[in-house]
Amino acid sequence: MKVYVVRHGESETNLMKKWTGWFDAPLTEKGREDARRAGEFLKNVSFDKIYSSDLIRAVETKEIAKPHCCFEKIPDLREENVGALEGTAYKDIDYEERKNTIEKGYKKYGGEAREEFNIRVKNFLKKLEEEQCENIALFCHAGVLRSMFDAVMEINVPRNHYCCNNCTIAVFEYENDLWKLHTWINLT
Numbered sequence: 001m002k003v004y005v006v007r008h009g010e011s012e013t014n015l016m017k018k019w020t021g022w023f024d025a026p027l028t029e030k031g032r033e034d035a036r037r038a039g040e041f042l043k044n045v046s047f048d049k050i051y052s053s054d055l056i057r058a059v060e061t062k063e064i065a066k067p068h069c070c071f072e073k074i075p076d077l078r079e080e081n082v083g084a085l086e087g088t089a090y091k092d093i094d095y096e097e098r099k100n101t102i103e104k105g106y107k108k109y110g111g112e113a114r115e116e117f118n119i120r121v122k123n124f125l126k127k128l129e130e131e132q133c134e135n136i137a138l139f140c141h142a143g144v145l146r147s148m149f150d151a152v153m154e155i156n157v158p159r160n161h162y163c164c165n166n167c168t169i170a171v172f173e174y175e176n177d178l179w180k181l182h183t184w185i186n187l188t
Contacts, residue, residue: 002182003128003172004042005138006065007145008057009034010166010188017090020057021082021111027060034167035064037187041169042066048133053077053140061167062139071139076124079141083111102159121147129174145170152179 009031013020027035042065050071052062055078062071083106090098105114112120121144128136138144142164150156152172163186171183 001128001131001133001136001174003136003138003174004045004047005140005145005148005170005172006038006042006061007142007164007166007168008053008055008061008139009038009064011057013087014166019082019085019088019090021079021086021106022055023086024056026056031057031166032060032064034188035061038167038169039065039067041185041187042137045135045137047135047137049131050137050139051077052138053079053144055079055141058139058141062137065139066137071137074124076120077138077140077144080106080114080117080143081111082106083109085109085111117143118147118150122151125151125179129177142168148172149181149184152181 009027011020011025011027011031013023013025015028038061050062050066050069051074052058052071054073054075085106105112105117107113125148145164145168146159149170165186165188167187169185169187173180173182
């Protein structure tokens, strides 16, 4: 089975360089163009199932990239809950505090601890293992994509060691009870 994981296009809060978390920020015009590019990449792939985060930026990306295809909204594919940081500009948080929060999670702000978030994503991966499909698409968020990457690679890679732009597409393979990274593409 191949699982195509698509990060949403640029959202209004991405543009403003703010923490978004579970805030329902729509795509910008550039974000809609990002989604069209993702659709071009995916146009020749037939999906047995399509899942999306229930947040509007992921749903909009799916609707543009794979219009007229049935899909299911899955709250477990939401971005990491950043709690009280939602809507806060990155620049308004001290660099060391920002770095520490990105590494450990948002529990102190009323959001998810990194381990809670990773467990949520790993549990969703376990559900996928039971699917009898050839190709599945997931439209979600950078945090989910990075958490999947860490789970599949079985290491925690620092987030500044690889690029996860809007509409990055990662293709993971699940075969013989083993997850593998097949492809990582930054479209923007």
